Amino acid sequence: MLSVVDRIWEKVLWCLMALASLYVGLIMVAIIYMTTSRAMGWSYNGLTFVFIEYGFLYIMFLGSPWLIRTRSHVYIEMLTAAVPDPVRVVLSRLICLVGAIVCLIWAWYTFQIFLEQFDDPMAYDELRAQFDLRLWVSTVIFPIGFLLMSIEFLRFVFTAEPMHTGHAGVASDRVELEETRRNIEQEQSASAGLR
Numbered sequence: 001m002l003s004v005v006d007r008i009w010e011k012v013l014w015c016l017m018a019l020a021s022l023y024v025g026l027i028m029v030a031i032i033y034m035t036t037s038r039a040m041g042w043s044y045n046g047l048t049f050v051f052i053e054y055g056f057l058y059i060m061f062l063g064s065p066w067l068i069r070t071r072s073h074v075y076i077e078m079l080t081a082a083v084p085d086p087v088r089v090v091l092s093r094l095i096c097l098v099g100a101i102v103c104l105i106w107a108w109y110t111f112q113i114f115l116e117q118f119d120d121p122m123a124y125d126e127l128r129a130q131f132d133l134r135l136w137v138s139t140v141i142f143p144i145g146f147l148l149m150s151i152e153f154l155r156f157v158f159t160a161e162p163m164h165t166g167h168a169g170v171a172s173d174r175v176e177l178e179e180t181r182r183n184i185e186q187e188q189s190a191s192a193g194l195r
Helices: 002-040 047-069 078-082 085-119 126-131 141-158 171-194
Strands: none
Touching (some): 002 047, 002 141, 047 126, 047 141, 078 085, 085 141
16 A cells, blocks of 8 residues: 555655656746747737746745655765665654654745745736736745655655665766676676677
């Protein structure tokens, strides 16, 4: 049952990451539209800039949980690589627990900010006053993103395999280098066996 829930949860996070990726592409199109319009002296829709500006927040908070799940975010394993494996596992779980707690604290406070802005009928984005954008539009994604990230950090506290691999350096680069090294060694062994 738990594996089914995990697979569904993984698909949800993947869809959020795909949505963030789509948003990146749409931002690129919007930038081309704005730049071309300016260069040609044409007028363009002012909401395009808001779409781009707010998009960076949405992209970050929609994609971050997937990056944590797949260990694709940047983290450095100097300390976890310097300790024995049993200590590394405990240390890794402790680091993830601290990450989860910090994200939960941020989720709580950003949710309070969102509620304040949502309940205040006068809370508008003053920089974009001409569009009558409510402030909560820019902050609604904060508590959602922090909550999802905390869940992903907590997952690494309780899963069999810890987040940290014990290889010094930037984790995602080290894992990729180790896989490449193993593949080369396997190919060399296979070609040596054929001779």
